[in-house]
Amino acid sequence: MEMRSCIEDNWLMVFHLRGEIDAETGPDFREALERAREEGQRWFLIDLLEAEYLDSVALGILLGTAKETSNAGGRLAVACNRPNLVKLFELAGVKELLNVQETAAAARSLLEQAHQAAGLPQDGGE
Amino acid sequence: MAKVMAETVELQIPCDPKYIAVARLVTAGVAARSGLTIDDIDDLKVAVSEACTNVIDHAFPNLDKTKQSPVISLRFTPCEKGLQVEVEDYGVGFDPDDLPQLEIGKPSVNGGLGLYLISQLTDDVDIQSAPDSGTKVIMIKRVTE
Numbered sequence: 149m150e151m152r153s154c155i156e157d158n159w160l161m162v163f164h165l166r167g168e169i170d171a172e173t174g175p176d177f178r179e180a181l182e183r184a185r186e187e188g189q190r191w192f193l194i195d196l197l198e199a200e201y202l203d204s205v206a207l208g209i210l211l212g213t214a215k216e217t218s219n220a221g222g223r224l225a226v227a228c229n230r231p232n233l234v235k236l237f238e239l240a241g242v243k244e245l246l247n248v249q250e251t252a253a254a255a256r257s258l259l260e261q262a263h264q265a266a267g268l269p270q271d272g273g274e
Numbered sequence: 275m276a277k278v279m280a281e282t283v284e285l286q287i288p289c290d291p292k293y294i295a296v297a298r299l300v301t302a303g304v305a306a307r308s309g310l311t312i313d314d315i316d317d318l319k320v321a322v323s324e325a326c327t328n329v330i331d332h333a334f335p336n337l338d339k340t341k342q343s344p345v346i347s348l349r350f351t352p353c354e355k356g357l358q359v360e361v362e363d364y365g366v367g368f369d370p371d372d373l374p375q376l377e378i379g380k381p382s383v384n385g386g387l388g389l390y391l392i393s394q395l396t397d398d399v400d401i402q403s404a405p406d407s408g409t410k411v412i413m414i415k416r417v418t419e
Contacts, residue, residue, distance in 0.1 A: 168298075171291040171327045201298070203323050204387040232316040239394045240387060 149173035151180060159268065160259060161189040168201040169209075178209045185213070190222025191263060193255050197227055202236065210246050223247070223262045225255040282351045287326070289334060289344040289363070294326045297348055301359065304350040308357040309417045317395040318359065318415045322348070324388035325361035325411045333365025333409060356397070356416035364408040370401050 150166040161184050169177060181192070192213065196202070214224040225247035228234055237243040249255040283304050287293035301322045305315040329346050337344065349360040374386040393399050396413040403409035 168295060170294055170323055171330060172294055201319070203320050203327070204391055205327060207387060232313065236320065236391065239391060 149176070151177060153180060153184070155189070159263060160191045160193060160256070162193045162195060164195045164198065166198040166200075169199060169206040170201065170203055171205045174205040174209055177206070178212075181209065181213045185216060185220075190217045190220040191259055192217060192222070192224040193252065193259060194224065194226045195252050195255075196233065197229060197252060199228070199230070199233065202233055204240075207236065207240050207242060211242060214246055221266060223259055225249060225258050227252040227255040282349055285348040285350075286345050287348070289330055289337075289346055291327075291330055293346075294323050294330075297322055297326050297346070300348070301350070305357055305415070308352045310357060310415060311418050314415055314418055318357070318413075321392045321395045321413055321415070322359055322361065324392050325359075325413070328388050328411075329361065329363040329365065329409070332368075333363040335366060353414060356414055358412065358414045360410055360412050362408065362410040367403045367405050367407045367409050369405060370403055373401075 149169055152164045153161060155161050163177075163180070165177065167173070184192070194210065210224065210226065217224050226237075227249055228237070229250045234243070234248065237246060237248050242248075247255065247258055249258060283300070285297065285300050287297055298319045301319050302315050305318050310318065326346055326348075334342070334344050344363065344365065347360075347362045349362070351358045351360075373389065389401075392411070392413060395415075397416045398414040400412045401409065402412070
């Protein structure tokens with residue numbers, strides 16, 4: 149698994165993941181998310197467009213983060229369009245809960261709307 | 275279980291997360307030679323990974339890595355119209371009646387999701403386990419007609 153992250157427009161933390169997210173690689177992803185939350189991040193876009201494999205380990209990490217960010221007044225959205233991965237979100241019944249969108253733009257748009265609805269500026273700090 | 279034919283592939287991996295990807299590679303290789311479609315193979319890779327992850331997470335709760343090196347045994351056997359995969363450990367085992375029931379739509383962050391996915395992604399699954407007797411998960415993926 150390769151992981152990159154950046155903060156866009158001073159409010160949105162974007163994670164790009166490539167390759168396989170499983171019991172071997174999942175812990176690094178979990179730690180990176182936990183560290184970001186400890187630093188105060190609560191708006192996350194998880195870009196899985198280049199992820200090739202995921203399973204219940206990844207679903208558990210995403211669910212845990214979605215719950216924590218939601219409790220903190222933020223939101224998580226996922227960009228994923230590989231049919232075999234989208235199928236897992238659907239089977240687990242978490243596609244809506246994790247705001248799974250087919251493109252990064254759609255996921256970002258969903259987060260921007262939630263961020264705006266929370267009365268927060270779109271291009272600066274909170 | 276379905277009638278078994280005589281072309282079994284066996285694999286033993288250390289009970290360690292870094293070898294689950296190896297189990298997936300072998301699963302894909304054997305499944306491709308059993309006539310399963312690419313979609314079927316993707317399903318089976320997840321199911322096998324979930325079974326291995328469950329072994330790593332639950333079979334050896336008090337593992338002392340300096341004294342023990344437990345393994346996971348996988349056995350792939352072509353069967354009528356598909357592939358049977360057995361994932362076996364020699365860990366603590368459990369009473370299958372005690373398995374958590376996952377309610378879909380009310381996802382649980384911990385536990386239950388792996389077995390649920392196995393049941394959804396394969397055509398037949400049988401779990402044989404008893405306290406102190408290890409666990410064997412037997413799953414069958416059939417060729418999509």
